[in-house]
Amino acid sequence: MFFHHALRIDEDLCMGCMHCMKKCPTEAIRIRAGKAKLSPNCCIDCGECFEACPYGAIIIEHDDLNDIFNYEHRIALIPAVLINQFKDDIPTSLIYQVIKELGFTQVFEIEQMADFLIDEIQKYAVEYAHIKPLISSFCPAIVRLIQVKFPALTENLLLLKPPVDLAAMYWKQTLKKQGVPEEKIGLFYITPCAAKIAALKDPVGEKHSQVTGVINMDFIYNQVLRKIKEEHRINAENTENAEHSKISARASLWSTTEGEKKNMLGRALAIDGIHNINDFLEKVENEDVSDVDYLELRACDESCAGGILLTGNRFLTVERMKKRAEYIQKIENQDDRFEIDQDTAEYIRNNMKSGQILPRSMMILDENRSIAMKKMALIRDLMNHLPRVDCGACGAPSCQALAEDIAKVEATLTNCIFLQTSMEGRGGMTSEERVETFRKIWGNK
Amino acid sequence: MMNFEYPVQAGDFTNAGSASSSVKKTLKQLNVDPSIIKRVVVALYEAEVNVVAHSHGGTIYVVIDNDKIAIKLEDKGPGIPDIDLAMTVGYSTASPQVREMGFGAGMGLPNIKHNVDYLDVKSEVNVGTIVEMIVNF
Numbered sequence: 001m002f003f004h005h006a007l008r009i010d011e012d013l014c015m016g017c018m019h020c021m022k023k024c025p026t027e028a029i030r031i032r033a034g035k036a037k038l039s040p041n042c043c044i045d046c047g048e049c050f051e052a053c054p055y056g057a058i059i060i061e062h063d064d065l066n067d068i069f070n071y072e073h074r075i076a077l078i079p080a081v082l083i084n085q086f087k088d089d090i091p092t093s094l095i096y097q098v099i100k101e102l103g104f105t106q107v108f109e110i111e112q113m114a115d116f117l118i119d120e121i122q123k124y125a126v127e128y129a130h131i132k133p134l135i136s137s138f139c140p141a142i143v144r145l146i147q148v149k150f151p152a153l154t155e156n157l158l159l160l161k162p163p164v165d166l167a168a169m170y171w172k173q174t175l176k177k178q179g180v181p182e183e184k185i186g187l188f189y190i191t192p193c194a195a196k197i198a199a200l201k202d203p204v205g206e207k208h209s210q211v212t213g214v215i216n217m218d219f220i221y222n223q224v225l226r227k228i229k230e231e232h233r234i235n236a237e238n239t240e241n242a243e244h245s246k247i248s249a250r251a252s253l254w255s256t257t258e259g260e261k262k263n264m265l266g267r268a269l270a271i272d273g274i275h276n277i278n279d280f281l282e283k284v285e286n287e288d289v290s291d292v293d294y295l296e297l298r299a300c301d302e303s304c305a306g307g308i309l310l311t312g313n314r315f316l317t318v319e320r321m322k323k324r325a326e327y328i329q330k331i332e333n334q335d336d337r338f339e340i341d342q343d344t345a346e347y348i349r350n351n352m353k354s355g356q357i358l359p360r361s362m363m364i365l366d367e368n369r370s371i372a373m374k375k376m377a378l379i380r381d382l383m384n385h386l387p388r389v390d391c392g393a394c395g396a397p398s399c400q401a402l403a404e405d406i407a408k409v410e411a412t413l414t415n416c417i418f419l420q421t422s423m424e425g426r427g428g429m430t431s432e433e434r435v436e437t438f439r440k441i442w443g444n445k
Numbered sequence: 446m447m448n449f450e451y452p453v454q455a456g457d458f459t460n461a462g463s464a465s466s467s468v469k470k471t472l473k474q475l476n477v478d479p480s481i482i483k484r485v486v487v488a489l490y491e492a493e494v495n496v497v498a499h500s501h502g503g504t505i506y507v508v509i510d511n512d513k514i515a516i517k518l519e520d521k522g523p524g525i526p527d528i529d530l531a532m533t534v535g536y537s538t539a540s541p542q543v544r545e546m547g548f549g550a551g552m553g554l555p556n557i558k559h560n561v562d563y564l565d566v567k568s569e570v571n572v573g574t575i576v577e578m579i580v581n582f
Contacts, residue, residue: 152479285483286465286490363473369511369582372475377447 003144003360004202006045006060006194011035013057016442018392020049020058025274026148026362030405031395034443042362044144045198046274046299047308060194060309063213065223068103071186071212073175076104077167078190080111080252081304082217084320085312086225089234092245092324098224098233104188106171112338113166114251116345118263120352124160125264125294131156133269133284133292136260138162140199141299142277143357147204150281151359159354163254164189164196166348168210173344187212190220192255192307195299204357217309246338249325255304256318258296266293272306274299365407375407382406387418395441415441447471449507453496453520461497464505465490468516471509477582485514485580488560491553492576496520498539500573511582513562518576525568532558532566 014035021029021036028042029049036049036057050058068074076099083092096107125134135156137143146153168187175185189211191197200209228234253259261270269292271277277297283289300306305321306314340348365379366372379400386399394415396402405411414420414429414437423429449471451464465486472482489505496503496518503520525531532554558564563579 151473152483282466283462285469285486286462287483287487288462288490359479361473361476361479363470364476365474367476369475369477373447373509373511376471376474380447 003040003043003045004198005038005040005043006062006197006201007038007043007047007050008059008061009036009038010057010059013055015055015057016445017054019052019054021392021395021397023048023052024397025145025278027397027401029397030411031392031441033440034445039362041360042148044141044148045193045195046141046145047194048274050194050308060197060216062191062197062216062219063188065102065215065219067213068186068188072184073106073180074104074186074188075106075108075171076100076188076190077108077110077164077171077211078220079164079192079217079255079304080109080247080321081192081255081307081310081317082190082220083109084305084317084324085221085310088320090228094228094233095224096245098227099220101227102220102223108167108171109245109247109252110163110167110189111251111254112245112247113163113170113340114254114259115248115338116340116348117160117163117166117352118250118260120160120349121158121260122263122265124158125266128158129293133289133295134158135295136297137354137357138260138296139195139298139303140204141193141195141274142297143199143204144195145274145277145299146281147357147360148362149278150285151361152285153281154357154359156284157357159357161352161354164200165210166352169348169351170340170344172210173347177343185212189214190217191215192217192304192309193300194308204354206355217307218311221311246336247328248337249329251338252325252328253321256321257298257303259303260296261294264294264296267291268294268296270296270298272298272303273301365404378407379403382413385413385419386416389418391417393417393441412437447509449509451505451507453493453500453503453505453518455497455500455502455522458494458497461494462490464493464507468507468514472514475509481580481582484560485516488557488578488580489516491557492516492518492578495553495576499523503573513579513581515579516577519573520575521573524570524572524574525566526570528566528568 016031016034016036018031021031025046025048026042026044028039030037083095086095099107128134133156137157143157171187172185189200191214197214200211200214203209257272258270261268271280302314302318305317365375382403386403388399390398394402396405402411402415406413420429420434424434468489469482469486472485500520500522503518506517508515530536561578562581565577568574
C-alpha cells in the first residue's frame with residue numbers, strides 16, 4: 001500500500017449509495033457487494049467522501065484522548081480554526097482554560113510558528129527562484145493529489161514542514177532544555193481534517209513525525225462546548241474578547257485562504273477547493289500559466305476553516321478569525337509576542353526541510369508500455385460500446401472508469417446495465433446471470 | 446501503435462488545450478516519464494493555440510508508438526510567409542485582440558522547437574500550414 005489512510009468505510013453503515021463515489025476527485029471509490037470500497041493507492045484523504053456521505057459511514061480514525069495521560073507533559077497543539085468555531089460570547093481565554101481541564105498541561109496554537117515559517121519560506125523562494133511556480137506543501141491532501149495525478153509537478157513542491165511539525169520540534173526542544181526526558185513528552189495535535197492525520201502518521205519523505213498523537217477536532221469541540229454549557233461558564237466577566245495567546249495577527253490568519261499568499265513576494269495566487277485546484281494544476285502542467293511565483297493551494301473550500309472535522313460554519317469561522325486578527329493588531333504589544341529563542345530557532349531551521357516528495361502516479365495502466373498500449377486500445381474499443389451516461393450503476397463513477405477497470409481486469413463489461421439489457425434481448429445473457437451480476441455490485445438490495 | 450485525431454476550431458480559445466489535455470492523460474496512462482510528458486504537452490499546446498489563433502481551423506493527428514509520439518497539425522489558412530522569421534523568439538503576427546487574451550507573445554514556434562526531438566514546418570501562403578513533430582520516449 002502506498003499511503004497510510006485516516007479514512008475508513010464502516011460497512012455496517014454504508015448503503016452503497018454512490019454519493020461518495022461521484023464526489024471523489026481521484027475516482028478512488030467503487031461499489032462492490034453493495035458497499036463503497038476505497039482504493040488505497042488512489043485515495044488522498046481529502047475527505048470529499050466524508051462530506052458527501054448521508055449515512056455517516058465514513059470514519060476518521062483518531063487516537064484516544066486517554067492516551068495523553070501516558071505522558072507527564074501533555075501539550076495540545078491546536079490550530080487557530082478551533083478557537084474561532086465557537087461563538088463570539090465564548091472568549092479565547094476560556095477555550096484555552098477548558099482544553100487544559102480536559103487533561104492537557106499546555107495549550108499551544110501552532111500558527112505561532114507561522115511568523116518563523118514565513119521568513120524561512122521567503123528565503124527558500126529566493127534560493128529556489130528557478131522553480132516556477134513554487135507550490136505550497138502546507139495542505140497534505142494537495143501534496144498527495146500532486147503525487148498521484150500531477151507527477152511532473154512534485155518537483156515544484158516547497159520542501160518545508162508545516163506549522164504543526166515546527167510546533168512539535170519547538171516543544172520537544174524547549175522541554176528537553178528544562179531537563180524533561182523525551183518519553184515524558186506527549187504532543188497531541190487537534191486536527192481539522194483527515195489529510196493531516198494521514199500526513200502525520202505517514203509523513204511524506206520522512207520516517208516518522210515528532211507528533212505523539214492526533215485527536216479529531218469535532219471531538220474536542222464537543223467536549224469543550226459541553227463543559228462550558230454544563231458548568232455555566234459564560235458570564236459577563238469573561239465575555240469580553242480576552243485574548244490569551246501571544247500569536248501575531250498575520251500568524252493567526254495563516255490557515256485562512258490567502259494566509260500564505262499575502263506574505264509572499266512576487267506574483268502569488270491562492271486557490272481553495274480541490275476541484276478548482278485540479279483544474280488549475282492542469283493548466284500549470286501545460287505551462288499555460290506563466291510568471292506565477294507561488295501557489296497557495298488548499299483542498300477545502302475556505303481552507304482549514306472548511307476542514308471536514310470542523311463543526312462551525314466555515315464562513316462564520318473565517319469572519320471571526322479576521323475580527324480576532326484585527327483585535328490582536330489593536331492590542332499588539334511588540335514585547336509580548338511569541339518568540340523562539342535563538343538555540344531552538346537554529347535547531348528548527350536545521351530540521352525543517354522535509355524529504356523529497358516522489359511521484360506516485362495512479363494513472364499508469366501497466367509498467368510495461370506495450371501492455372499498457374494494449375490495455376488502452378481495449379479501453380478505446382470499450383468506450384465505443386458503453387453508453388457514456390456515467391450512471392454509476394456498474395459500481396464505477398463513469399463509463400471511462402468502468403472501461404479502465406475492465407482493462408485492469410477489475411470489472412467485466414456485463415457490469416453495465418445498458419449492455420446487460422441489450423445482451424439479454426439478444427439472448428446473450430440469462431436473467432439469472434443478470435441477477436448474479438447485480439448482486440456482485442449491489443449486494444442483496 | 447495508436448492513432449488519435451482532434452479537430453481544432455479557429456478562434457475557439459475556450460477549447461484550445463483540449464487535445465493537449467487528452468494526450469497528456471494518455472501518456473500518463475502509458476507510464477511515460479513525467480519530464481517527457483511535460484515537453485510533449487508544452488509543444489502540443491503551443492501548436493494547438495497557433496492553429497486556433499492564426500488559421501481558419503484544422504486537425505491534429507497523433508500517433509503513439511512504444512518509443513515515441515508523432516504529432517501532425519494540419520490547418521487551412523493564411524500560412525506562414527517566412528518560416529525562419531516565425532522561428533525567431535519575439536516575432537509575432539498576432540492581432541491585438543489575440544494578445545489581449547494572453548496569447549501571441551512570439552514564443553510559439555521557438556518554444557515548440559526547444560521541446561521536441563524533431564520539428565518540421567511546411568507552409569503555403571493562403572493555403573495552410575503543416576507542423577510535424579516527434580518526441581522520443
